[in-house]
Amino acid sequence: MFLWQYLTLLLPVAVQICKAQKCEEFTDLDLADAIIGTSLKIRLLLYTRHNATCSTLVSHSDLSAHPRFNSSKPTTFIIHGFRPTGSPPAWLQRLSELLLARADQNVIVVDWNHGAANVNYFKAVENTRKAAGNLTAFVEMMKEAGASLGSIHMIGVSLGAHLSGFVGANMKGLIGRITALDPAGPQFTGSPPEDRLDPTDAQFVDVLHTDMDALGFREPLGHIDFYPNGGADQPGCPKTLLSGGAYFKCDHQRSVWLFLDSLERTCASRAYPCASYKDFLSGDCMSCDRFGAAGCPVFGYDVTAWKDVLLRLGQTKTFFATNTESPFCTTGYKVEVMIWNKDVRFGYITIKLHGKGEEAVATIDHKAAEFNKNSETRLLAQFDKDIRSVKKVSLKFSTGNPLKAKQKLRVLRIRLSHLEHKEGPLCRYDILLQQNKEVTFKPIPCEESNF
Template sequence: MFLWQCLTLLLLITVQICKAQRCDEFTDLNFSHAIIGTILKIRLLLYTRDNGTCGTLMSHTNLSAHPQFNLSRPTTFIIHGYRPTGSPPMWLQSATELLLAKTDINVIVVDWNRGAANVNYFKAVENTRKAANNLTAFIEKMQKHGASLSSIHMIGVSLGAHISGFVGANLNGSIGRITALDPAGPQFIDKPPEDRLDSSDAQFVDVLHTDIDALGFREPLGHIDFYANGGTDQPGCPKTIFSGGSYFKCDHQRSVLLFLDSLNQMCASRAYPCSSYKDFLDGNCLSCDQFGAAGCPVFGYDITEWRDVLLRLGQTKTFYTTNAKSPFCMTDYKVDVMIWNEDERWGYITIKLHGNGEEAVATIDHKAAKFKKYTETKLLAQFDKDIQSVKKVSLKFSTGNVFKPKYKLRVLRIRLTNLERKERPLCRYDILLQENEEITFRPIPCKESNF
C-alpha cells in the first residue's frame, strides 16, 4: 500500500513538472492546409527573459493570467507574412532570442498562420485587416492595464508590415515604432495610405526593402527607408528559376536575415541618403553632414538613435550594400584616383587591402570609370570585411576589352579614405598599372594638402 502511494505521488509530481515545462508552439501546418484554405485564428505567444525559448499562449481577455507579462516593460510584436506552404517561419526562434538578449522586453509572436496559409494570396491579404483589428483590441486592453503605447514596437514582415500599419492607424499613430521588413507589394501598390503601411501609423516607422521588383514594395513608406543592394537582387540569392522555390523567396526573406544580423551587432551597415542606387554606387552620396556627429544612419534595431534628426528631416531614402552571407555588413572607402596619361582611359578597378593575415576585396565594376589627366576620379569601394590595420594594398586595372591592345594606367595619386573611421587617408604616388596585372604596395599616410 505504501509503495503504491509513493508511486502515485511520484506520478503526480511528474505530471505537474511536465505541465510546468510545457511550451506553446507556433502553428505548424502543411501544403494541404494551404490548398484547402485556412480560416483566420490569432494566437499570441509570449516570450520573456524568464521563458526565452518556451512560448506561453496568451489569453486575449485575461492579461492577469500571465504573471510573467510585465506591462512596465516595453513590448515588441513580431508579425510574420504570407505562408503559402503553412510551415512556421525558420527565423522566429532566432528573432525572439536575439531581441531578448538585446534588451529586457516582452516579445509577443503573432501567430496568424491560420489565415496566412492559403494558396489564394488574395484571401491572406483580406485577412490582414481582420488580424489587425484583433491585435488592436488586445493592445487597447494592454493600455487599460497600464501599458504605454509609446513603448510598443511592431516588427512586421511582408504582409505583417501592413498589419502593423493597420494596427497603428487604428490607434491613431500612437504606438512607438513600426519596423517593416520588405513590406508586401502585390495588392498594396498604388493604394492610398489608409490601405497600406504609412509613416503616420506610428511615432517612428523604419522600413527595409530587399525585393522591390517582385514581392516587395518599391516606394518609400516610412520616416526612413533602407534599400539594401538597391532593394532588388540580393547577393548570394539564385539568379535563375532553375534554382526552385528559393529563386522566388530569397530576396524577400533576406530582409529578415539582415535585421537579425543587426541584432547580433557583429558589425554595422551604414546607409547613405541618396536619390538612386546608381548615384550611391557612383560615390555621389557620401556626405553625412545633415546627421551631425552621429554620421549617416546605421541600418537595424538601433536606428532609433537617429530618430529625432530623421523626424526633423522628413522622409529619408538611403542605400547600402551587403555581403552574400552573415556578417552582411561591408566596409566603405572613398577612393580618389588621379592619372597622368595623355589620353582618357575607361575601365574598372579591383582593390585588395591586406593586414594581420587577412585580405579584403572590393571590385568597382558596376560601370566603367572615366580617368582623365590631372582630374580626380571619385569612386566608392565596398570591401567584404574590415581590415583594422592596412599594411599593404593591391590594385588591378582592367578594361574588359578582350581583343583590343592592353592599356597602361599611369596613376599620379590614389587616396583611400575609410568612411567609418575618422583616420588619416592612405595614399600612394606614381604607380604604373599594366592592364589585368595586379600590383601590390605599402600605402603611406596622405600629405595634409591632399585631404
C-alpha cells in the same frame, strides 16, 4: 483508500505543473492545408527572459491570467507574413532570443498561420485586416493594464508589415515603433496610405526593402527606408528558375537575415542618404553632414539613435551594400584617382587591402569609370571586411573588353579614405597599372597638400 485519495488530490496539481511547463509551438501546417485554405485564427506566443526558449500562450481577453506578462516592460510583437506552404518561419526562435538578449521585455510572436497559410494570396491579404482588428483589441487591453503604447515595437515581415501598420493606424499612430521587413508589394503597391503601411502609423517607422522588383514594395513607406544593394537583387541569391523555390523567396527573406545581423552587432551597416542607387554606387552620396556628429544612420535595430534627426528631416531614403552572407556588413572607402595619361581611359578597378593575416576586396564594376588627365575621379569602394591596420594595397585595372588592345593606366595619385574611421587617408603616387595585372604596394599617409 488513503492512497487513492492522495492521488486524487495530487493529480490536479500535477496537471497544473505540466501545463505550466508546456511549451507552446507555432502552428505547423503543410501544403495540403494551404491548398484547402485556412480560416483566420490568432495565437499569441509569449517569450520573456524567464522562458526565452519556451513560449506560453497569452489570453486574448485576460492579461492577469498570465503572470509572466509584465505590462510595465516594453513589448515587441513579431508578425510573420504569407505562408504559402504552411510551414513555420525558420527565423522566429532566433529573432525572439536576440530581442530578449538586447532588452528585458515581453516578446510576443503573433501566430496567424491559420489565415496566412493559403495558396490564395488574395485571401491572406484580406485576412491582414481581420488580424489587425484582433491584435488592436489586445493592444487596447494592454493599455488598460498600464502598458505604455510608446514602448510597443512591432516587427512585421512582408504582409506582417502592413498588418502592423493597420494596428498602428487603429491606435492613432501612438505605438512607439514599427519595423517593416520587406513590406509586401502585390495588392498594396499604388494603394492610398490608409490601405497600407505609412509613416503616420507609429511614432517611428523604419523600413527595409530587399525585393522591390517582385514580392516587396518599391516606394518609401517610413521615416527612414533602407535599400540594401539597391533594394532588389541581393548578392548570393539565385538568378535563375533552376534554383527552385529559393529563386522566389531568397531576396524577400534576406530582409530578416539582415535585421538579425543588426541585432547580433557582429558589425554595423552604415546607410547613406541618396536619390538613387546609381548615384550611391557612383560615390555621389558619401556625405553624412546632415546627421551631425553621429554620422549617417546605421541600419537595423539600433537606428532609433537617429530617431530625432530623422523625424526632423522627414522621409529619408538610404542605401548600403552587403556581402553574400553573414556578417553582411561591408566597409566603405572613398577612392580618388588622378591619372596622367594623355587620352581618356575607361575601365574598372579592383582593390585589395592587406592586413595582418587577412585581406579585404572591393571591385568597382557597376559601370566603367572615366579617367581624365589631371582630373580627380572619385569612386566608392565597398570592401567585404574591415581591415583596421592596412599594411599593403593591391590594384588591378581592367577595361572589361578582352578584344580591345591592352591599355595602361598611369596613376599620378590614388587616395583611399575610410568613410567611418577618423584616421587620415592613405596614398600612393606614380603607379603604372597594366591591364589585368595586379600591382601591390605599401601605402603612405597622404601629404597635407593633397588633403
